[in-house]
Structures are given as C-alpha cells and as structure tokens.
Amino acid sequence: MLNMAIAMGNLAKPAQVRALPSGLMFAYFDLQVRTADQVLETVPVAIFDAPAQVPEWTTGQGLLAVGRVRRRFFRSGGATQSRTELVADQVWPLTLEEEVLTALACAGGVIATAVEDARSRPARDLGPGPVGAVRLERRP
Numbered sequence: 001m002l003n004m005a006i007a008m009g010n011l012a013k014p015a016q017v018r019a020l021p022s023g024l025m026f027a028y029f030d031l032q033v034r035t036a037d038q039v040l041e042t043v044p045v046a047i048f049d050a051p052a053q054v055p056e057w058t059t060g061q062g063l064l065a066v067g068r069v070r071r072r073f074f075r076s077g078g079a080t081q082s083r084t085e086l087v088a089d090q091v092w093p094l095t096l097e098e099e100v101l102t103a104l105a106c107a108g109g110v111i112a113t114a115v116e117d118a119r120s121r122p123a124r125d126l127g128p129g130p131v132g133a134v135r136l137e138r139r140p
Helices: 097-120
Strands: 005-011 016-019 025-034 040-048 062-076 079-093
Touching (some): 005 040, 079 097
Antiparallel strands (some): 005 025, 016 025
C-alpha cells in the first residue's frame, strides 16, 4: 500500500513557521489548487524539518509539495476536532523547474513500483508491504 500525495498550487498566505523543542523547524501553510473542473480548493500542508527559505515564500508563489495524507485529531474548545492535511517530505518553489520535474519523476517511479508490488502479491496479502517513506533529494 502507498500513501503519497502531491499538491501543486499557490501559497494562500504566508507560512507559519516555528521551532520545535527538538530543534527542527516546523512550517504550516495552505496551497490553493485548481481541480480538473477549475474549482479552487485549499490544501493544508505541514512540513517538519522545513527548509530555511520558507519565511521568504510570498503569497501567490507557486509551490510543489510531495508527501502523505494524514488525518489528525485534537481537542479545541472542549470538543474533539479533526483536520486532514498533506504532511510534506519536500516542498519546492515552482521556479526551481529542474527540481520540480525530478521530484515528479521520482514520485511517478515510486507509484509505479507500488502498483507493481501490489500486482505481484496475492489479493489476500495486500497488507502494508515494504513501501516506506521516500525522501527526495534537494539540491542547494
């Protein structure tokens, strides 16, 4: 099985960035994306170990986020609430064309491998399998 998400859109508003007690930088932001029928939707994105450039991103800037979908639950105002978000492994500004194309090609390869693995196992054995998190290389 594979949990992979790719979102490409424009930064809706400046990212919220904070340092975690572990020392990692955490960033949270919304991407505005268009669906196939041109409806504008907002995709919440979270990234741990965020790149130092995140505070420099500007509203309306094009970004590509690659990661996984997660639904988390939390308490707010005495009630349990949930939020579904893309937890990004990597985020690239669309201006870095070579990196964006490489990331999309790598993601396609991971998906193809997962499909091939699923086809090669008996239907009763479609458990988690060996596919894990993928860290795509970021060039300076």
